[in-house]
Amino acid sequence: xxxxxxxxxxxxxxTKSAAQKRLPDEDVSGVKTYVIESxxxxxxxxxxxxxxxxxxxNFLPLRIRYYDKSGALMKTLYTKRIRNMEGRPVIVEAQMVxxxxxxxxxxxxxxxxPRKDIPDTAFTPTALEHG
Numbered sequence: 500x501x502x503x504x505x506x507x508x509x510x511x512x513x514t515k516s517a518a519q520k521r522l523p524d525e526d527v528s529g530v531k532t533y534v535i536e537s538x539x540x541x542x543x544x545x546x547x548x549x550x551x552x553x554x555x556x557n558f559l560p561l562r563i564r565y566y567d568k569s570g571a572l573m574k575t576l577y578t579k580r581i582r583n584m585e586g587r588p589v590i591v592e593a594q595m596v597x598x599x600x601x602x603x604x605x606x607x608x609x610x611x612x613p614r615k616d617i618p619d620t621a622f623t624p625t626a627l628e629h630g
């Protein structure tokens with residue numbers, strides 16, 4: 500996508516069929532989180548391991564660390580801002596920091612309006628690639 504985010508990062512398919520392990524809970528900036536380690540099945544992901552810090556109050560990720568096949572930290576996603584929309588928390592600002600390149604990408608949703616008329620199939624990787 501021309502950024503530090505990949506389609507897999509946006510889709511989160513890496514963790515759907517991964518082996519999950521709960522690590523000790525942690526506080527992130529005063530917010531209680533569950534820490535989950537996901538190990539994708541071989542051949543299903545470009546990552547060897549993904550660690551996710553999930554808010555205990557609304558289950559949104561606050562931090563996600565992605566590790567390459569050698570086990571080195573590759574990049575980290577930080578949730579910067581959450582907004583309530585129709586009673587549901589939505590991440591509206593995040594930053595992906597690439598440890599290997601030193602580059603980062605900001606993801607900001609500044610004009611978000613919910614629509615109910617868009618089918619789920621519009622958000623598959625193929626549909627997004629072809630517009």
